[in-house]
Amino acid sequence: MPILENPNKATLPLLLVFTSLLLSTATSHSPASSFSSSSPSLSVWRSARATYYAAADPRDLVGGACGYGDLVKSGYGMATVGLSEALFERGQICGACFEVRCVQDLRWCIPGTSIIVTATNFCSPNYGFTAEGGGHCNPPNKHFVLPIEAFEKIAIWKAGNMPVQYRRIKCRKEGGIRFTIDGEGIFISVLISNVAGVGDVTAVKVKGSRTGWLPMGRNWGQNWHVNADLKHQPLSFEVTSSDDVTVTSFNVAPKNWNFGQSFEGKQFDS
Template identity: 75%
Template sequence: MQLSLPSLLLLLLLAALSPPATSHYSSSTSSPSSVSSSASEWRPARATYYAATNPRDEVGGACGYGDLVKSGYGMATVGLSETLFERGQICGACFELRCVDDLRWCIPGTSIILTATNFCAPNYGFDPDGGGHCNPPNKHFVLPIEAFGKIAIWKAGNMPVQYRRCSPGLAIYVIALGRINCRREGSIRFTIDGGGIFISVLITNVAGSGDISAVKVKGSRTGWLPMGRNWGQNWHINADLKNQALSFEVTASDRSTVTAYNVAPRNWDYGQTFEGKQFETP
C-alpha cells in the first residue's frame, strides 16, 4: 500500500512521540532549556560581523570554550544577543542562518551552520533600533567575517537574516523536513579543573542539539552525583573524587542522554582533557 505524503508525515510524527528504544540514549524528565516545538521554523533576526585581527580573537568567549580551534569549533561560531543567549544555557547549540530580503548583498541559496560560543552584550547607551544591536528585545547574531561572507557580501554590515534550530521531541518528523544537528569530529571532551574537593568540568565538542541541560558524574566509589552549571558549559561539584575513575552522564536540551563510563582514569589530574562517548546524529 502506498501512503500519501500527509499520511507519511503523520506516521513519522507519531513515531517521534513514542519512547526511544535504543540503549545509547534515554529520555530525561527535565524540560528542554532552549528550544521550543516550533524551533525548526525560520525566524527573523539580524546579523553583523567582526574581523579577526589577532589570533587572540579566536580565544575566549562567554561560554568558556577557550581556543575555539583547539576546542573543535573553528570560525563557524557566533555570539548571541541577550534575548538569545539565555544566560549561557544555549552555549554549544547550533543555528542555521541564511540572508534574506536584500538582493544586493545576500548570496542566493546559501546558509551556514554556526555554534553559539559567545555573548553580545547590550549597549544601553544606544536604542535597540540604533547602535544597540544586541539590546533586548533584538535577536542578533555576531559572526566572524569568514562566516558572514558565506551568506552575504561583507560590505553589507547589519543584515536581516533568518535562523532556525532543531526541534526536540519531534526528531523523526523534523528529519523528514531537514533536521539541523551539530556535527562534530570525534567524541565529547571533558576538561577537568579545580582544586581540592572543588571540581569544574568544561564539556565541549557536543554533537546533536549541542547544548547541555544536565550533567552527572560518578566516581568508582560513588553513585551518580548531579553537577551544577557554573557558567556556560562549565559544570561543577564539591566532592572528593580524587583517585577514582570518573564517568559522566550528559543530557542535552532535546532530552537525549549519553553515558560515558570511565572517561578519566583513577590517576586523573586537574588541567587534563579526556574523551567520552558522542551523541549519534542522523
C-alpha cells in the same frame, strides 16, 4: 575568553576576560533536513539580524562566554556565533547549532547560500543606545555576531547590519563528548564540549568509583562544577541535552587523572 561587546558598526572589539584549555577535536554538522526533535521550534526559520567582527589580534580567536577556550584548537574554528541576550539563554544555548541565511536584500546577499555555526559567545547589550538606534544586541532584538569569515559566505561585507533568517539544526561531531577537568582540591570543574545532537547541555552528573551519581551545577557557559573528593578514582559522566536525551560514559577518566586533562566519552546521535 573574549566577550563580544554590542556593535555600533560592522567591526566589533573583543575583550579578553577568561582563559581555558581544550584539546583539539574535529567538528562538522549535519544538513538541516536531517534534524528531528520533540521541539517543533528547532526546525522553523525565524527572523533576526546579523553583523560581523574581524579579529585584529590572534588572542581574539581564544574564547567566548561559553568557555570553549581556543576555538581553532577545539575544532570550532570560524564556524561560530555570538548571540544577543534574547537568544543566549544565560549560557544554556552554548553548543547549539544554527543555520543562518541572508534575506531581503538583493544588493548584498549572496543568493542560495547559508552557513552552519555553533553558539560560543555572547553579545552584551549596550543600553547607551536604543534597540532600534545602535543597540543591536539589546533586548528584545534577536542578533547574530559572526566572524567576518562566516559572514562573507552569505553576504557582502559592506552590508553591515543585515536581515537574516535562522533555525536550530542538529550538530554533528567527530568523536565523543569531550570532558576537560579543571579545579583544585575538592572543587571540580568540567568543561563539556564537542556535543552532537541538539548540542546544548541542560544537566551533568559525575560519579567516582567510591561515590554515587553527583549532580553538577552550571558554573558559566558549559562549565559545570561540584564540590567532592574525586581524586584517585575513575570518573564517569552522565550528560543530558535540552531534548531530554541522556548519554552515560563510564570510566571516562582513569583513577590517575589530573586537573587540566581532557577525556573523550560517548556521543549523542547526530
